[in-house]
């Protein structure tokens with residue numbers, strides 16, 4: 539069974555990213571097609587750019603980077619649960635991406651974004667360029683949640699039917715992309 543890493547991309551005090559990611563986790567469990575690795579960037583607590591070498595060399599010096607590298611290496615596919623800040627991405631998520639290089643290569647990536655009126659779409663769009671640089675392969679179907687805080691009560695996120703449907707479709711797309719990309723991950727990087 540492919541291993542799916544759910545990355546909780548917000549580390550902010552009082553974040554709503556956690557209940558949204560917990561909903562995602564429940565949906566992935568019900569889907570049944572993936573083994574889950576739950577990667578909460580707040581718990582993981584990566585420092586900001588402390589490695590002296592380019593990540594492509596994999597000459598990591600920090601135990602935290604080595605542990606993060608091993609976890610991402612072990613993932614076949616990914617979901618980023620990500621907020622939008624100032625029309626752009628979460629800096630914690632970008633930092634987690636920048637820590638590594640090869641580990642992301644040719645892995646399918648689904649996005650669950652949230653924020654105000656835009657549903658986090660500008661943050662998602664802003665992250666597409668670094669995703670391309672790292673060889674990640676984004677799904678076409680993604681989940682966008684405008685005014686997400688309105689759907690959270692007592693720390694629990696309740697999806698609209700349309701959001702649950704989009705998530706299900708995104709998981710199916712991740713399954714097919716994972717199968718298609720597996721040979722490219724195994725081959726030497728050009």
Ligand SMILES: Cc1cc2nc3c(=O)[nH]c(=O)nc-3n(C[C@H](O)[C@H](O)[C@H](O)COP(=O)(O)O)c2cc1C
Nearest residue numbers: 548550553554555621622623624625653654655656
């Ligand atoms: C510094 C900051 C900037 C924000 N900028 C935007 C924005 O540009 N667009 C948007 O839709 N929401 C914006 N918001 C609202 C966030 O999307 C909202 O607070 C959301 O809850 C953040 O996710 P989190 O609670 O998981 O950190 C911003 C919030 C903060 C704290």
